[in-house]
Amino acid sequence: MELEQVLHRENLNRAWRRVVSNGGAPGVDGMPVEALKAYLTEHGPRIREGLTSGTYEPQPVRRVEIPKPDGKGTRMLGIPTVLDRFIQQAILQVLTPQVDPPLQSEQLRVSAGQERARRAQGGPGARGSGLRLGGGHRPGEVL
Numbered sequence: 372m373e374l375e376q377v378l379h380r381e382n383l384n385r386a387w388r389r390v391v392s393n394g395g396a397p398g399v400d401g402m403p404v405e406a407l408k409a410y411l412t413e414h415g416p417r418i419r420e421g422l423t424s425g426t427y428e429p430q431p432v433r434r435v436e437i438p439k440p441d442g443k444g445t446r447m448l449g450i451p452t453v454l455d456r457f458i459q460q461a462i463l464q465v466l467t468p469q470v471d472p473p474l475q476s477e478q479l480r481v482s483a484g485q486e487r488a489r490r491a492q493g494g495p496g497a498r499g500s501g502l503r504l505g506g507g508h509r510p511g512e513v514l
Contacts, residue, residue, distance in 0.1 A: 376465045378419060386461035387411070390453065398452030399433045407453050422458070429455045 376382060390404060397403050402410060411418070421427030432449035439446055451459065 373465070374423060377461050378422065382461055382464055383457075385464060386457055389460050389464075390457045393456075395453075395456070396435075396450050397433075398450050398455065399431055400452050400454075402453050404453050407457060410454065411457070418454070418458075427458075429458070 387407065390407065394404055418427065430452045432451050435448050435450060436445040437448045438444075
């Protein structure tokens with residue numbers, strides 16, 4: 372990963388828009404998403420220096436208990452600070468295309484998910500059909 376790509380103005384603006392659109396609760400610092408732009412305007416050079424020099428340290432996450440979907444108890448949820456979510460998003464936007472090519476990866480996820488569902492149901496095609504990664508297809512084809 373190239374740190375220059377992460378810190379590129381266009382990438383940072385996309386990350387900011389994504390974090391703001393996702394909303395979410397403040398982290399341990401109490402800063403709401405709406406305050407991120409002003410914070411970055413004031414502290415941007417210091418943050419950039421910390422990232423390029425390797426001295427930036429993320430804040431601890433705020434731990435909250437949330438109910439489990441089945442209604443039986445609670446689980447812990449970690450909420451990073453808005454600034455850390457912004458930095459994570461900027462990194463994610465650079466790394467994802469490098470490690471997860473969109474089209475082929477999506478096709479594999481859908482096909483693998485369909486295969487798991489067929490096997491779990493034990494219905495037609497439960498064995499020996501569906502996703503085949505070796506043979507039976509032309510190069511460049513997923514199925």
